Amino acid sequence: MEFLGFLARRLAWSLLVLVGLSVVIFVIARVVPGDPARMALGPRASAEQVTELQEKLGLNLPLYQQYGRFIGGLAQGELGQSLLTERSVNLDIRTTFPATLELVMATVIIAFLFGVPLGVAAARWKDSWPDNLVRAFAIVAAVMPTFFIALLLQVLAGYVLQILPTTGRLPTGTEFEADITGLLIVDGLLKGQLHVVFEAMRHLLLPALALSLATMGQMARITRASMIDVSRQDYIEAARAFGVPDRVRLFKYQLRPAFVPPLTIMGLEFASLIGGAFVVELIFSWPGMAAYGIRAITQKDLNAIMGVVMVSGLFFVLVNLLIDVLVGLVDPRIRIRGRRA
Amino acid sequence: MTSLLSVQGLSVSFTTYGRTAEVLKGVSLDVPQGAQVALVGESGSGKSVTMKAIMGLLPQPPARIHAGRIMFDGRDLLTLPERERVALRGTAMSMVFQDPMSSLNPVWTIEDQLSTILKYADRRLGRDRDRRGRRARVIEVLSQVRMRDPERVAGSFPIMLSGGMRQRVLIAMALLSEPRLLIADEPGTALDVTTQAQILKLLRDLVEAQGLALLMITHNLGVVRETSNYVYVMNKGEIVEEGPTADLFAAPRQQYTRDLIAAVPRLTGRVAT
Numbered sequence: 163m164e165f166l167g168f169l170a171r172r173l174a175w176s177l178l179v180l181v182g183l184s185v186v187i188f189v190i191a192r193v194v195p196g197d198p199a200r201m202a203l204g205p206r207a208s209a210e211q212v213t214e215l216q217e218k219l220g221l222n223l224p225l226y227q228q229y230g231r232f233i234g235g236l237a238q239g240e241l242g243q244s245l246l247t248e249r250s251v252n253l254d255i256r257t258t259f260p261a262t263l264e265l266v267m268a269t270v271i272i273a274f275l276f277g278v279p280l281g282v283a284a285a286r287w288k289d290s291w292p293d294n295l296v297r298a299f300a301i302v303a304a305v306m307p308t309f310f311i312a313l314l315l316q317v318l319a320g321y322v323l324q325i326l327p328t329t330g331r332l333p334t335g336t337e338f339e340a341d342i343t344g345l346l347i348v349d350g351l352l353k354g355q356l357h358v359v360f361e362a363m364r365h366l367l368l369p370a371l372a373l374s375l376a377t378m379g380q381m382a383r384i385t386r387a388s389m390i391d392v393s394r395q396d397y398i399e400a401a402r403a404f405g406v407p408d409r410v411r412l413f414k415y416q417l418r419p420a421f422v423p424p425l426t427i428m429g430l431e432f433a434s435l436i437g438g439a440f441v442v443e444l445i446f447s448w449p450g451m452a453a454y455g456i457r458a459i460t461q462k463d464l465n466a467i468m469g470v471v472m473v474s475g476l477f478f479v480l481v482n483l484l485i486d487v488l489v490g491l492v493d494p495r496i497r498i499r500g501r502r503a
Numbered sequence: 504m505t506s507l508l509s510v511q512g513l514s515v516s517f518t519t520y521g522r523t524a525e526v527l528k529g530v531s532l533d534v535p536q537g538a539q540v541a542l543v544g545e546s547g548s549g550k551s552v553t554m555k556a557i558m559g560l561l562p563q564p565p566a567r568i569h570a571g572r573i574m575f576d577g578r579d580l581l582t583l584p585e586r587e588r589v590a591l592r593g594t595a596m597s598m599v600f601q602d603p604m605s606s607l608n609p610v611w612t613i614e615d616q617l618s619t620i621l622k623y624a625d626r627r628l629g630r631d632r633d634r635r636g637r638r639a640r641v642i643e644v645l646s647q648v649r650m651r652d653p654e655r656v657a658g659s660f661p662i663m664l665s666g667g668m669r670q671r672v673l674i675a676m677a678l679l680s681e682p683r684l685l686i687a688d689e690p691g692t693a694l695d696v697t698t699q700a701q702i703l704k705l706l707r708d709l710v711e712a713q714g715l716a717l718l719m720i721t722h723n724l725g726v727v728r729e730t731s732n733y734v735y736v737m738n739k740g741e742i743v744e745e746g747p748t749a750d751l752f753a754a755p756r757q758q759y760t761r762d763l764i765a766a767v768p769r770l771t772g773r774v775a776t
Binding site: 397399401407418419492493495498 | 558560589590592593594597598600602605606607608609610611619620623624627660662663673676679
């Protein structure tokens with residue numbers, strides 16, 4: 163019951179955040195110079211044609227009326243028509259979002275699976291070589307631009323070693339309809355087509371690795387700092403005084419209280435991951451939403467911009483809601499304080 | 504009477520950033536079987552280092568023990584193999600921690616923490632006890648420290664308990680494996696005086712009832728009077744005076760001891776108006 167109340171409160175807040183987001187993006191997209199109708203029709207279109215399209219899109223209306231139309235459509239789940247693809251934005255997003263989602267999820271899993279243990283190892287052997295190695299890696303990973311890592315991996319694994327595919331989500335000519343969740347790995351499993359799952363994973367590996375390195379370094383750094391912080395607590399010393407073995411102390415007594423900061427940062431990383439995904443999507447010809455969104459921005463494809471931003475925003479908000487729930491599970495203090503508040 | 508614990512000429516130095524400081528200079532003290540001994544001194548006198556050296560918790564480096572013996576039950580702890588040393592920790596000798604707010608792990612329940620300690624203590628001692636047996640023992644020690652509702656306390660997270668209750672949990676933790684020596688590091692200092700008095704009374708009752716030896720480490724002479732029959736006074740890394748508690752209070756020989764006694768606030772006399 164308490165949990166449902168917490169969820170309801172958080173959902174209400176999230177809704178508010180999304181409405182705020184929609185206003186900001188709506189205004190920004192329209193204030194930026196450049197006429198969408200002119201850009202869509204090209205330089206050789208006549209003034210009449212442009213005016214006609216402007217009227218059709220409602221661009222001649224006052225801003226608040228345009229926003230009203232947009233929000234009205236959004237409430238019905240209708241994002242309008244894309245000028246660029248001349249299809250409904252809903253359809254565009256439905257086809258591109260799963261690709262980005264699959265990429266981002268794989269990225270997060272890789273970043274977490276390696277980043278957290280690296281941080282634990284660094285904290286365990288603080289100031290000795292594993293620690294120095296992890297810290298150096300974290301800095302290098304943070305400093306190298308994603309596009310550079312992506313190209314490096316592509317050249318190395320794709321052309322030099324030729325062990326992994328470097329473009330797309332599946333080999334060309336693969337007959338497979340991902341019509342359940344849109345996620346190839348999940349749908350492949352659901353339909354029992356293991357070769358599709360295997361191929362999808364092979365295609366996913368390089369782009370996800372390229373996208374995950376910076377986050378992985380970040381996770382390792384935060385985990386390390388948090389573990390060291392906890393290691394200085396009296397309760398760790400107490401556990402030592404009572405003869406609780408190193409291994410148990412490290413994972414049970416130290417890692418769990420230290421787990422909240424990396425978890426929280428992970429939630430925030432999602433925003434930059436979706437942004438960073440566009441570089442990776444372009445380089446690996448990944449048919450994702452991030453690349454679609456960037457194209458929409460350069461072309462001032464207003465409906466598509468709004469659609470991409472709103473979907474990313476919703477995704478971000480939901481992920482962070484999930485993370486809040488996880489944080490409460492990991493640390494009872496947060497749960498209990500929340501109950502009192 | 505033979506001593507359960509006997510520290511003989513213990514010298515410890517700390518080296519940090521290339522500078523070495525002598526922290527203990529030939530400290531000797533005895534805790535006979537079943538006796539209640541206090542080690543008193545102000546902050547920085549070396550009493551915590553003495554305690555950590557006895558428990559084997561000194562981080563080395565920066566600390567270095569360069570002289571002395573710590574005899575426990577006829578064996579020198581300083582020359583004991585690490586395995587055997589660890590086996591004693593929390594079992595034959597255990598510690599009551601000072602700060603009830605920070606000495607319990609915030610993310611595990613009391614039962615979880617107590618039975619984890621018990622599980623590994625059992626393993627070291629080669630005792631066989633299953634999960635249910637451990638739970639029973641946890642509930643048992645929680646009742647020994649006079650918890651009204653041990654079952655509920657066992658299922659609680661530290662944040663759900665008051666400071667006094669948490670301090671009792673810390674005492675229960677020390678009692679889990681039937682130790683013979685209890686080292687108490689100023690228990691209750693973090694609590695209000697009424698609660699602290701209750702905690703000290705509880706501790707004394709338990710020690711007497713179970714025939715344990717107690718080494719009470721404190722800066723508070725009031726606590727010394729309450730909980731011990733023999734006192735060592737420590738100053739700047741040395742034992743400056745020792746004696747039966749009553750004698751020491753009646754006729755302190757050292758100026759330092761007299762200063763410490765004078766520093767205890769009196770609850771008698773005229774009230775300033």
